[in-house]
Amino acid sequence: MAKHWWKALTVLILIYVIIKGFTIDIPIIGTNGQSSRGLFFHVPMWICMYTMFTISVVNSLLYLNKYDLRKDALASAAASVGVFFGILGFATGTLWATYTWGGSFTRDPKQMLTAVALMIYMAYLVLRMSIPDIDKRARISAVFNIFAFALLIPLTYIIPRMVDSLHPGSATTPGFASSDTDNNMKRVLYPAFIGWTLLSVWIYTLLVRYKKLELKNIFK
Amino acid sequence: MKSTAIRQTLTLVKKDILLELRQKYAFYGILLYIISTVFVINLMIDKPEEKIWNALFWVVQLFVAVNAIAKSFLQESRGRLLYFYSLVHPRNFIVAKLIYNIVLMAIMSLITLVCCIMFLGNPVINFWYFLGVIMLGGISLSLLFTMLAAIAAQANQNAALMAIMGFPIMLPLLMMLSSIAKSSFITVYQPGLPKMFLMLASMDVLIIALSMVLFPFLWKD
Numbered sequence: 001m002a003k004h005w006w007k008a009l010t011v012l013i014l015i016y017v018i019i020k021g022f023t024i025d026i027p028i029i030g031t032n033g034q035s036s037r038g039l040f041f042h043v044p045m046w047i048c049m050y051t052m053f054t055i056s057v058v059n060s061l062l063y064l065n066k067y068d069l070r071k072d073a074l075a076s077a078a079a080s081v082g083v084f085f086g087i088l089g090f091a092t093g094t095l096w097a098t099y100t101w102g103g104s105f106t107r108d109p110k111q112m113l114t115a116v117a118l119m120i121y122m123a124y125l126v127l128r129m130s131i132p133d134i135d136k137r138a139r140i141s142a143v144f145n146i147f148a149f150a151l152l153i154p155l156t157y158i159i160p161r162m163v164d165s166l167h168p169g170s171a172t173t174p175g176f177a178s179s180d181t182d183n184n185m186k187r188v189l190y191p192a193f194i195g196w197t198l199l200s201v202w203i204y205t206l207l208v209r210y211k212k213l214e215l216k217n218i219f220k
Numbered sequence: 221m222k223s224t225a226i227r228q229t230l231t232l233v234k235k236d237i238l239l240e241l242r243q244k245y246a247f248y249g250i251l252l253y254i255i256s257t258v259f260v261i262n263l264m265i266d267k268p269e270e271k272i273w274n275a276l277f278w279v280v281q282l283f284v285a286v287n288a289i290a291k292s293f294l295q296e297s298r299g300r301l302l303y304f305y306s307l308v309h310p311r312n313f314i315v316a317k318l319i320y321n322i323v324l325m326a327i328m329s330l331i332t333l334v335c336c337i338m339f340l341g342n343p344v345i346n347f348w349y350f351l352g353v354i355m356l357g358g359i360s361l362s363l364l365f366t367m368l369a370a371i372a373a374q375a376n377q378n379a380a381l382m383a384i385m386g387f388p389i390m391l392p393l394l395m396m397l398s399s400i401a402k403s404s405f406i407t408v409y410q411p412g413l414p415k416m417f418l419m420l421a422s423m424d425v426l427i428i429a430l431s432m433v434l435f436p437f438l439w440k441d
Contacts, residue, residue, distance in 0.1 A: 064437050119388035126384050131375050140374050143434045144385065147367070150430055151389060154423070159392070162415055 007202060013195030020188045027185070029176060031100060038096040039176060040188050044196035045089030051197055052082030052204065053121070057149040060142035072138035073215060075145060077207040079124055085200055086118045101166055110160045110167040117155045120148045134218070228308045232316030236292070237323070246295075250288050254280065254332050262339040270343035270405040277336050278357070278398050282390065284328050285361040289321050290382055292366065293373035305439065314435040318366050318428065325362035329354045343405050350404035356417075357397040360424050364390060367431040374438050396420055 021040035029036055056078035063071040093111065098104045105111070127144055131137035160167070168176055176185060240247060257280055261268075268276065296304075304313055333354055337344075344350045365386060372382040400416050 113392060116388050116391050119391075120385075123385045123388055127371075127375065127381060130381055136374065139437060140371060143437050144371055146434060147371075147430055150426060154419075154426075155392060159419065162419070163412070 006198060010195060010198040010202060013191050014199060017188060017192040017195050021192070024184055024188055027176075035096055035099050036176060036185075038092055039185065040192045041196075042089060042092040042096060043189070044192045045085050045092060047193050048085040048196050048200035049082050049089060052078045052085060052200055053149060053152060055204070056082060057145055060145040063138060063142045064146075067135075067139075069134065069138055069215070069218060070212075072142065073211040074208060075142065076125075076128060077211050078204055079121060079145065081200055081204045081207060083118060083121050083125065084203075086114075086121065090114060090118065097166075106166065108166050109163045110165045113155045113159060117152050120151060120155075124148050134215075225309065225312055228312040229316045229319070232304075232308065232313060233319050233323075236316065236320040240324070246288075246291060250284060250328060251331060253287060254284055254328070254335055257283070258332070258335040258339045267341040273336070273340055273343050274398055274401055274405065276340070277332065277354075278394050278401075280332055280336070281329065281354070281357060281361065282394060284332060285325060285358075285365050286383065286386065288324055288328055289362055289365040290369050290372070292317060292321055292324075293369040296373070310436040310439040311432055313439070314366075314370065314431050317370070318363060318431065321362040321366045322359050325358040326355060329358035345407065346404040350401060353397065353401045353404065356420060357401075360393055360397070360420060360427075361390065363424055363427045363431075364393065367427060367435075370431070370435060370438055393420075393423065 017040055021037055026034070026036050028034075056075045059071045059075035059078065062068070063075060090111075093114075094104045097106065097108075097111070101108070124141060124144055128137055128141045131140060261276055261280075265272070333351070365382070368382050368386045368389070371385065375381050396416055396419065400413065400420070403413065
């Protein structure tokens with residue numbers, strides 16, 4: 001029980017985030033209205049995705065170092081959880097864009113590049129399915145995973161900062177932090193980061209256990 | 221040591237070019253592919269305006285790159301790869317492939333350009349600029365698809381896999397290329413143009429570095 005305290009913490013934090021997220025007083029910014037509450041659910045999804053993809057690429061590097069199949073199982077589990085949270089982040093962002101940008105899929109660079117990055121990771125998952133041999137699959141997908149991560153950073157982090165976007169926080173559109181004068185939003189946002197990240201780690205550990213059971217005969 | 225690496229690489233490039241010159245079917249196959257694609261476009265929409273011309277040009281380029289480069293690894297049989305494995309360092313092998321594919325793609329880009337101008341009219345105002353852009357585009361596409369072809373060749377020589385892996389990655393590449401190329405059709409001021417060149421160049425460097433580092437891992441079999 002002692003090592004499961006963080007799961008209880010996750011549940012408590014997320015209950016706090018969801019209740020507070022919908023009820024707390026938030027500053028009304030421009031045409032956003034109440035839709036700014038999406039912040040508490042949209043931004044943490046990306047943090048979860050980055051966390052998972054980082055875990056995934058680190059495990060892939062470790063795999064190529066020692067050729068330990070356990071590391072490959074960890075890498076693939078992290079990548080699939082990362083894609084899941086990426087899709088959630090994309091969905092919440094699209095929902096918000098529908099009411100503030102006037103369209104679900106505008107030609108916004110941030111939105112498009114994120115979709116591209118997610119597609120690269122989906123290609124990683126498809127690549128894994130296409131190779132039946134376990135060792136070969138582990139090696140090739142580790143290589144592709146590193147390739148994908150090396151492209152993820154410029155696609156979702158560097159290029160969006162260089163071009164103009166409708167997304168809050170870019171060149172011509174101020175972020176929400178400047179309007180949040182009494183730090184009301186931050187009081188929910190920071191716990192939200194921690195809570196959702198813990199949830200993603202939780203899902204990840206469950207998936208890892210499942211994968212290990214699946215490969216029980218190999219791991220001994 | 222340094223000189224052997226260079227010599228091995230050059231020998232491998234020479235071998236690829238020689239193979240291409242001997243069995244010309246691949247080259248002429250792609251040539252036919254380019255001409256028929258552009259001709260079909262001509263039949264459908266005669267002379268497109270510059271925006272559509274630009275888009276069609278890059279789409280043709282994309283499929284030419286996929287067809288031309290996929291076979292650079294797919295044509296190597298398992299036995300032959302094993303033979304190379306015993307002779308040269310994998311890094312020299314991938315560098316040779318990269319150089320050969322860049323040369324091939326540069327020639328293909330020129331042919332595509334000539335075909336497009338012949339069949340679809342010539343909206344290009346700033347010709348030398350456009351030529352530079354398509355060379356840069358050819359290099360970027362060939363680098364990317366060489367790496368992906370190397371991965372796909374390991375995964376049961378699966379060409380469909382290359383499409384799945386390649387298309388999301390080349391999407392931003394093609395977007396950048398087509399927006400850079402815009403300046404050669406109309407005289408407009410494009411802010412951030414040098415930045416985009418820089419971005420393309422750094423992407424190329426990234427792909428070269430990654431393939432040099434990662435290819436030795438793919439090779440072990």
